[in-house]
Amino acid sequence: MKLKKTTILILLSAFAVKSNAQDVKFPVFSAEAHRGGRGLMPENSIEAMLNAMKIDGITTLEMDTHISKDGKVVVTHDDYLSPAFMLTPDGKDIPVTDAKKYPIFGMNYDEIKQFDLGTKYYDLFPKQKKEKTHLPLLADLIDAVQRDIKSNKRKQFFYNIETKCSESGDGITNPKPEEFVKLLMDVIIRKKITDFVVIQSFDKRTIQIIHEKYPKMKTSFLVANKKTYDENIADLGYKPFILSPVWQMVNEEFVKKAHANGVKIIPWTANTLADIQKLKAFNVDGIISDYPDILVQAK
Numbered sequence: 007m008k009l010k011k012t013t014i015l016i017l018l019s020a021f022a023v024k025s026n027a028q029d030v031k032f033p034v035f036s037a038e039a040h041r042g043g044r045g046l047m048p049e050n051s052i053e054a055m056l057n058a059m060k061i062d063g064i065t066t067l068e069m070d071t072h073i074s075k076d077g078k079v080v081v082t083h084d085d086y087l088s089p090a091f092m093l094t095p096d097g098k099d100i101p102v103t104d105a106k107k108y109p110i111f112g113m114n115y116d117e118i119k120q121f122d123l124g125t126k127y128y129d130l131f132p133k134q135k136k137e138k139t140h141l142p143l144l145a146d147l148i149d150a151v152q153r154d155i156k157s158n159k160r161k162q163f164f165y166n167i168e169t170k171c172s173e174s175g176d177g178i179t180n181p182k183p184e185e186f187v188k189l190l191m192d193v194i195i196r197k198k199i200t201d202f203v204v205i206q207s208f209d210k211r212t213i214q215i216i217h218e219k220y221p222k223m224k225t226s227f228l229v230a231n232k233k234t235y236d237e238n239i240a241d242l243g244y245k246p247f248i249l250s251p252v253w254q255m256v257n258e259e260f261v262k263k264a265h266a267n268g269v270k271i272i273p274w275t276a277n278t279l280a281d282i283q284k285l286k287a288f289n290v291d292g293i294i295s296d297y298p299d300i301l302v303q304a305k
Contacts, residue, residue: 030162030201032224032247033065036292037301038166040068040275041083045131045296048091048124050081051139052150059154059163063302066164066204067151068294071144071190072110073181074118079144079193080110083170085179087121091128095120111179115143131296144190148197166204166226166294167194169212183211191220206250210242217244226250226272235263248272250294253285261288279304 039061042054055067070083087108089100100108110118124139142150144167155162169190171180180186194203206226207213213225226248229238238249249264253273264271270291276282277296282304285293295301 032164033292036066036164036166036270036272037064037298038066038068038272038292038294039064039298039301040294040296042067042069043296043298045134045277046299047135048137048139050083050141051123051137052142052147053124053137053139055147055151056154057135058298059151059160061298061302064163064298066166066292068166068168069144069147070168070170072170072179073186073189074110074115075112076114077189078115079189080115080118080141081144081147082110082141085109085111085170085175087118090130091123091126093122093126095122097122097125099126109179111181145193145197148193148199152197152199162202164202164204165199166206168228169205169207169209171207171209171212173209173211183209183215187212187215187219191216191223204248206248213246214243217246224248228274229255231255235260235267239267239269245269248291250274253281253293256285256288256290258288261290265289276301 039058041049042051043058047054047057050069058064058067069081072080072082074080086106087100089102089105092100094100119140122138123141124137128134151163169186171183171186176182194200204224204226205213205216206228208228210227213227216223216225224247227242227246228250230252239245248270250272253276256273261271272292272294273285273290274294275296276285276293279300282293282301286304293301
């Protein structure tokens with residue numbers, strides 16, 4: 007049987023795409039820019055992600071997601087627009103008394119986009135570059151990252167995407183976990199980045215759903231408690247790709263226990279060189295940091 011030249015080219019192209027995806031393996035050490043590296047740039051912004059990609063040694067872009075009133079997946083951490091680092095569309099402060107005036111889940115994205123994310127001084131991160139920007143859609147952020155990878159011939163970066171939700175917030179600050187997962191996965195699948203994504207959450211319901219419905223997706227269980235490794239895994243009910251504890255929970259024994267069970271340990275959020283080096287000495291599989299520039303200095 008003879009194949010036409012165009013058919014052969016299509017088959018080769020499809021094989022190449024599949025092969026390239028399989029060739030991109032999860033980093034041996036996942037150096038993760040927390041919220042894009044909020045010590046350096048406005049958090050969870052496209053500008054932060056693009057800046058982190060320029061730092062040699064960073065492998066993974068960490069970010070948070072919420073769902074807007076009109077069902078859009080928005081990259082942001084807080085349930086409400088934060089008075090600490092956001093300004094109204096006309097450039098005014100959001101009074102602390104109005105801290106719950108602007109719920110992400112209660113606003114359409116077109117309205118959310120009008121608020122200024124990047125120009126207000128943020129005292130927690132005094133070296134953060136000031137740049138007027140806005141809370142992006144996850145789809146737009148992915149497009150910007152993938153476009154930058156292609157145009158600058160960079161390696162493929164991984165995405166560590168958190169679902170910001172809780173049982174107490176159901177119907178108030180977030181949709182039910184089934185809806186959250188569907189909306190999030192629709193974007194990830196449409197953008198063809200499933201091989202490069204980890205979904206993480208403190209809300210075990212979302213990653214349990216992903217584990218059941220999308221078993222090939224990598225998941226990470228975020229924890230901050232006094233439980234042992236075994237107790238956290240038992241609480242989750244399955245063995246995730248990553249267990250991601252607050253960095254103070256981590257010691258050599260904790261890491262050894264996880265590795266013996268085939269689970270990676272990627273702690274959050276270590277921000278000093280001394281703490282990062284301490285964690286690396288425990289043989290962790292990655293670190294999430296607000297300061298990607300400091301993270302890559304540690305040996």
